[in-house]
Amino acid sequence: MKPVIPSDPTSLPVLPEAVADAGREESSLHDEILARLRDYIVEGNIPDGGRVPERQLCAMFGISRTPLREALKVLASEGLVDLLPNRGARVRQLSERELRELFDVMGGLEGLAGRLACENIADEEITEIERLHYEMYGFYLHRDMHGYFRINQLIHQKIVEASRNVTLLAAYANFAGRIRRIRYSANFARKRERWGEAMREHEIILDALRRRAGSELSDILFLHLRNKQTAAIEHLTETDAALSPPVPA
Amino acid sequence: MKPVIPSDPTSLPVLPEAVADAGREESSLHDEILARLRDYIVEGNIPDGGRVPERQLCAMFGISRTPLREALKVLASEGLVDLLPNRGARVRQLSERELRELFDVMGGLEGLAGRLACENIADEEITEIERLHYEMYGFYLHRDMHGYFRINQLIHQKIVEASRNVTLLAAYANFAGRIRRIRYSANFARKRERWGEAMREHEIILDALRRRAGSELSDILFLHLRNKQTAAIEHLTETDAALSPPVPA
DNA sequence: TACCACCATATTGCATTCAATTTTGGCAGA
């Protein structure tokens, strides 16, 4: 008398987790679905502006429509999808303007994080970030973009964590999720010259953090994100123009 | 065979809107319920940490549990309520720590708004804010706290709007909603000395805005909110100690 | 041939229903 019978594997592609997670009778199916659906969308499995077919996803996840619809409402409030009355959900496609806005908000949040971090960070955390910084510098010298980016993300994450503000951390994660789709493609957009510039900015960031100059760190972090914004927008408009004609509403 | 029979008015208090809104067959019932429920909670109709009784609210709003539960999920993602598995929703009671964090995030967002406003604000908008500023100063001189506060909120709102960033505007509104309950009670917490201090800060804010000194404005706005934070926390701990013993989980 | 009206189908929104977990009340035993 299992409550959820995983949908017939022969009829529709069932994601592996649908079966694998049967073991962990944790808390709520809703949260599970929410996280899975968010990942599914963020990872780009549905084209920009494409419909999010309720019934199909239900079959895929092996659940009924109720928890899926709840998850969709939450994702809509997070800004990942648009919910048209009586016309279903569509994955929200970010206009260039929204992308700019998101980067600016991320910049503001990181700036805030830096300011707060200067108040609260422990010396050994600074040491850890210094270590990461030099590790990243190594990747820069070896022109290892992948490694560079991994450490880069980690440093920013460490700064946000050092703010000791879990509310900020959650908001940051939320906004980061919204641009993650873009970031995937923009990761390797960095022109060489921008790369060096970013590296220099990171040195200033580290310096300000060492001196615990909150206001200064706030400024440089915002500017750092602004420059990321510019690079991402440039990359996006280039690839957009090359690849995808505007999707009809 | 009407699908929804509005609950018997004699049995439970039905909010007036439940009947009044029958006329405007607008879009989704869900959004309507979401907004109404959010207001209902924000306005403090449910005690801090108290249970949010699904069935009772359904009766009150005259709907079934499905849309209400959807709304609850969204409110949970907004941080207004906690959702305990199999144990229903409780209005999230803000710890002092969370309150501090929220004020800091608000400060960060306002600081960001100020920075962006300096880039984008039109001259006539500055003139308008100046006008509001002097109007507020009048209320200050006449010791009219209510009027002062109204204009104060308006000025901050105008700055956020001048950022020309609707994403930021939405995030700001979200966080503002979370502390609105507190603000209601903290509105009149301002000590006289703090009041003068706030007024001086506002003059610096206006000055930085006039000179479009973004980084400077960002700093002062954050500090301004920090001072508000301190005042609110002081007020809250005072009244908390006086009025309410800690609510058991 | 192009355009519009109309009908069949699919999809969505919400209510209802059912299973499962928690909570409560009571009872027995210490």
Add this chain to the structure above:
DNA sequence: TCTGCCAAAATTGAATGCAATATGGTGGTA
């Protein structure tokens, strides 16, 4: 009287069903 346990009631989580709206296709007319 207090404690532990068990059963009944209440409440939640998820599935299903039904009405309303959108979608897509067909036929008729200009």
